[in-house]
Structure formats: C-alpha cells, structure tokens
Amino acid sequence: MEFDFSQIGPSLPGLAEGMWLTLQLLALAVLGGVAIGTLIALARLSNNRLLSGLAKGYVNIFRSVPLLLVITWFYFAVPFLLRWITGSDTPVGAFASCLIAFMLFEAAYYSEIVRAGIQSISRGQIGAAYALGMTYAQAMRLVVLPQAFRKMTPLLLQQSIILFQDTSLVYAVGLMDFLNTARSRGDIAGQPHEFLLFAGFVYFVISFGASRLVKRLQQRLTV
C-alpha cells in the first residue's frame, strides 16, 4: 500500500479551524465541568443526606453510561427541554448541546477528584477557619478549596487530556471538530487513510506532550 500525504499541506488551514473548535470545546467543557464538579463534590460531602444522595446518584449515573450516548441523547433532548422550559422554539446548535453534554458528563469525574482533594485537607484547617468566624462558604472558598485545587491540579489536567481525546466523539452529531474535519477533507482529497493517520499523530503529540508536562508539574508540587 502506497501512502500519499501530498494533500495534507494545502488542507492545514481547514484542519486548524477544526482544531480551534476542538480546543474551544475542550476549554469550555473543562471550566464548566470543574465548576459543576466542585458543586457536586460539596453536595456529596455535605451532612444533608438528600443532597449527598443526589450527588452520589448523579456521579453513578454518568459514570455508568457511554459518553457517546450522552452526546447523541443531549443533541436530541436539549432542544426539547428548552422548548419545554421556555415554551418557544429555541434553536441550539450541535456545539452548545455537545458542550452541555461534556460539562455534565465530565463533572461526574471531576467531582470525584475534587472530593478526594477536599478530603485530603485536614479537619484542623476547617476548624481554624471556623474559629476565626468564617462561614462554611468562606471556609471552603478561602481555605479548603484553594489548597485542594493546588493538590489536585495534576489529576484534573490528566482527566482533561482524556477529555481532549473524547471530544472527537462529536462526529456523531456532525460537529466539525479536528477529527471530523480531517475525515471529510481526506475523503474529498481521496486520501482518507493518510488524513486519519495524520490526525492520530496530532492527537498523540498533543496528548503525550501535555501528559509529560503534567508529570513534571506533579513532581514540582510534591517536592
């Protein structure tokens, strides 16, 4: 079998656009996922049985279904839900529905990391925060979470590298991310295998490089 990569060069601008969408999706999903995940972690750790039960259920559900299913399901369900809430047709693009799916799905994983981070902070720190007159919210925001996040940053980044790869699942709803762009360009150029090989190479370089950086960060944090 002969490979011919000649068409990749001319397609780079288009591929870069796809990568831009992938990275936007990733960044927003990480921010939203960590934010929601933190709220779920706090709910999970709360003394309120109902709240912690709901949080636990949430985590268990999202960790037990395939991401691909969540993406497709949200693609069809989100417009429905919005019509139900707002009463009128509110068009949401594939990007928004994918973003919501990623945020909610990843929040389940991030929440477990954040929960472990919060639990790793000694109870004495919370006691000291309370003794100074801080409320629960202040103790969390000013004392516990900053320390927990510092410890958890490598794990959160590691999870985000997995998410970077998983963003490629958006091909299921036709979103033109990096992989989907590579696929369609490859088909058009008549070099589908070459384009997919190239895409795989790019995913590998970014993921591997990022994960090496995370390892180094981890070492610096533990020193």
Next chain:
Amino acid sequence: MSPMISIDNVSKWYGDFQVLTDCTTAVAKGEVVVVCGPSGSGKSTLIKCVNALEPFQKGSIIVDGISVGDPKTDLPKLRSRVGMVFQHFELFPHLSITDNLTIAQVKVLGRQPDEARDKGLKLLDRVGLAAHAAKYPGQLSGGQQQRVAIARALAMDPIAMLFDEPTSALDPEMINEVLDVMTQLAHEGMTMMCVTHEMGFARRVADRVIFMDRGMIIEDCAKDDFFGSPRSERAQQFLSKILQH
C-alpha cells in the same frame, strides 16, 4: 459581674459514648484558667464547645452574655470574638504570614485591607516575628508558627482566648517562646482558658486550675489549692506523674 464564660451542666455524647458529663465552671473577665487531665478526658471537647466548634446536647454555655447553644445565635459572629489556638497551629499554608493575619479581619470583620495589614504587622512585631511577614508558614519553625497563630487570633480583638495544648506539638526548645507570649497576654488582662500540661506555666500564670477525668470536672480550684493539696486521688496521681518529667 457575670463571668465572661460560664459553662453550666454541659453534657455531650458521641453516639452512645458520653464525652462530657455535667461540666460546670466559669471564667471571669481577665482570669486565666488552666485545664488539665489525662488524654481522652474531654479537655479539647470542652473548650471546643465554648466557641461552638463542637455542639453539645445538654446544659448551657454563655459567652459574654450570648448563649452558645441557642439555635438563634449567630455562631460565626460569636466565634469571631473568641480567639482559638490549636495544637497543630493550623496556619493556612497557601497564604503568606501577612495574609494569614489579615484574611479573617478583612473577610469576617470587614476591615479595610490597609487597616488589617497595619494591625497584623503590629501584632507580628509583638510576637517577635516582624521580619517574617512575607514568608509562608512552611518556612517557619513550629514555635514561630504558633506565635503567628496567636497573633492571628489576637488580630480579631477577641474578648477571650482558648488554647488547646498550644505547646505539645513543639520541640522542647521552642516551648518557652510560645509560653512567654501567652504569659505576656495574661499579664495584659486577657481572659484565657488554656488546655496545657505545662505545669510551670500553670503555677506562674494561672488563677485557677481545672482537672478533668473521663469527661467530668473533678477539681476546679485556685491554683495554690490545686498544687498544694489536690483533693481527688486521680488528680494527685496525675500531678505526681506529670511532675516527674
């Protein structure tokens, strides 16, 4: 005059296990009370009840006229007026010494950052650590960290100070620097409740000594009476054991 802290018939349970049994005592304004007793006797639990870090099920605790057990009491506000110093210092490791001293002044008391900073640095100077303002807790020795922790509590202008074994996690050569700060504080008239096994400190500084055993206050008397002739056998045993060291 009513006492600054009054503890009346307080009992507390962890599940079926009774940690405190009918504890009654009081600390007058400006008084220094040392709480001692064997490990597990409930000393920490008792002083944590005073600023509501631990709830209790029976009895009442009144701090400066405010009932700690009353569900309507604004607990964060009450705690902001009572200083507490812990065995393991509990400085916030992600914040500089200055920020440790100012964060609660700003976020809890609503002071201006400049004002909080001035106050914090003045207190840091008072505990002899003015040169360390920009450092982080991890860069200080245990004794230094504990002195910062005392300054942090004082920055809130507390009406009373609670100490839970402030020197027991320290290397011997650092104990005195912390006890000196506490002694100075006592001489300035601070109301203090100190859990400590430093009997030298108790002899020099305390007005009264409370001895606890198995969740009960067994002795509660003037310092001279306690060291002169403790009435209970348990306290005698405890004293002879601790003074041997």
